[in-house]
Amino acid sequence: MEQQITLIATSAMGLEALVAKEVRDLGYEAEVDNGKVTYSGDLKAICRSNLWLRTADRIKIKVGEFKAETFDELFEKTKALNWGDYIPELAEFPVTGKSVKSKLFSVPDCQSIVKKAVVEKLKKHYKKQTDWYTEEGPVYKIEVALLKDVCTLTIDASGAGLHKRGFRVAQGEAPLKETLAAALVKLTNWTPDKPFVDPFCGSGTIPMEAALLGQNIAPGFNRQFVSEDWEWIGKSLWNEARMEAEDLAKYDQPLDIKGFDIDHRMVEIASNNAEEAGLGDIISYKQMQVRDFTAKSQYGVIVGNPPYGERLGEKKEVEQMYREMGQAFAGLDTWSVYILTSHPDFEKLYGKQATKKRKLFNGFLKTDYYQYWGKRPPKNS
Known part of the structure; x- marks a missing residue:
């Protein structure tokens, strides 16, 4: 070879x-x-x-x-x-x-x-x-x-797709792929010293990807790959790579990551998934509607993948939720907000034009990633 x-x-x-x-x-x-x-x-x-x-x-x-x-x-x-x-x-x-x-x-x-x-x-x-x-x-x-x-x-050389991190116990009806969730986090201005909130957490994928990123934990650390059985690579190289990942992880990095969902069953599923991933002490989950969100910290990042209103009968309810979201986030001028949706009128319903939009695919569905950048903290003199 x-x-x-x-x-x-x-x-x-x-x-x-x-x-x-x-x-x-x-x-x-x-x-x-x-x-x-x-x-x-x-x-x-x-x-x-x-x-x-x-x-x-x-x-x-x-x-x-x-x-x-x-x-x-x-x-x-x-x-x-x-x-x-x-x-x-x-x-x-x-x-x-x-x-x-x-x-x-x-x-x-x-x-x-x-x-x-x-x-x-x-x-x-x-x-x-x-x-x-x-x-x-x-x-x-x-x-x-x-x-x-x-x-x-x-x-x-992977086997199961890389989005399968190896620790999701259960999921909702339309789970976000872990790879896309990681991308949504990486496309923000979030740093581990700031609060991170997902107001539509579902089974908890986005908060868990944020936690892995925040502590520099290799996303494939808890799973196996088909090429681990290939003799011409050898177990020693895999062991070296895993030791490198272990050495680079920052398990002591404090994080403030929260996930909210209107459905108490999803909050329970998200909590169980976080426990299985060893992230139960890092992420806190709570049942809450987005209209009730308030922020105690001055600076932070919100990343959400809300319902899109694609299903028959859901559209009006989802559009009202987008309006309530805009009202709840209106005063958070020092927070950055990132929302993924396929709804063409999101900005109008939210009540504010995005700083930037990025086209992404959620599965085969075309979506836009709406980015609202908050004010930056003052530089230390």
């Missing part, structure tokens, strides 16, 4: 720049494209990326990229790659695929051809006969992705 490999951190649309900054903060040079960030690193980069990237969807190893307009081309060019460097003799390697604006548009056929090509290469690599291959070992999920006749072949 070569010590330098090419990695791809996949990203939700609109979050690529955030993912790239996280990659650069880990010490790697990043190249940004739609839905992905590409970079090079050593084997330990696989471990560190999985553990630390808060806003990426998953980490993939790029095995090869080439133009393919015919099935013969796809087969021969796939077979020419060094699959034996990555996939051991008894490994399980399912093949998934996707094709966009390409001559090879049949995804099942592309998957089948890639599978056959990899098997042929591995038979030659391990000097085996025709009827040899049994898939009983660790999993190496291959993806064949075709875009405008360019084929990219990758191996998934």
Whole structure:
């Protein structure tokens, strides 16, 4: 195995720049494209990326990229790659695929051809006969992705998506992905010395991501990854990466993080999730309507993902809640407020034009992230 490999951190649309900054903060040079960030690193980069990237969807190893307009081309060019460097003799390697604006548009056929090509290469690599291959070992999920006749072949190094932090006990009807919640926090001006409030906390995802960020806890620290079973990475590199994460965590950093929700059941779920994550002493949850919110501290940050009014019969109720929110927050001129919603008239209902708006996708739903920047504290003389 070569010590330098090419990695791809996949990203939700609109979050690529955030993912790239996280990659650069880990010490790697990043190249940004739609839905992905590409970079090079050593084997330990696989471990560190999985553990630390808060806003990426998953980490993939790029095995090869080439133009393919015919099935013969796809087969021969796939077979020419060094699959034996990555996939051991008894490994399980399912093949998934996707094709966009390409001559090879049949995804099942592309998957089948890639599978056959990899098997042929591995038979030659391990000097085996025709009827040899049994898939009983660790999993190496291959993806064949075709875009405008360019084929990219990758191996998934994450397993479950990176949004699965490993500690959510329960959730509500429309839970926010942890990766998007982390992005919402990172797009604010919040620092750990200021109060942080989520007035629509649901199952508590946003406050928990704020707590992880505030104490510099690696978001993947409490879960396992498929590449931990890969012998050519080795347990020692994973142990080193986890020790680094442990050393960099700031468990003594005091935080003032609160979550409110109108539904007492969600408050209970959020509290249980925080306890499971080891954050129960850091975050406080309470049942409360947004119209009743008051702030004791002079400076702070509010981040909310309220109901959007998408469902039939909810629209008027949600719009009234947006008006009440605007009234409750009107006097908080030293607080910064950040609200994610798909409602096109949010600013009108809230009663104030945002300082800045950013388009983001909550799943497949187009939303805007409305940012209201509060006055800054005076500089110490």
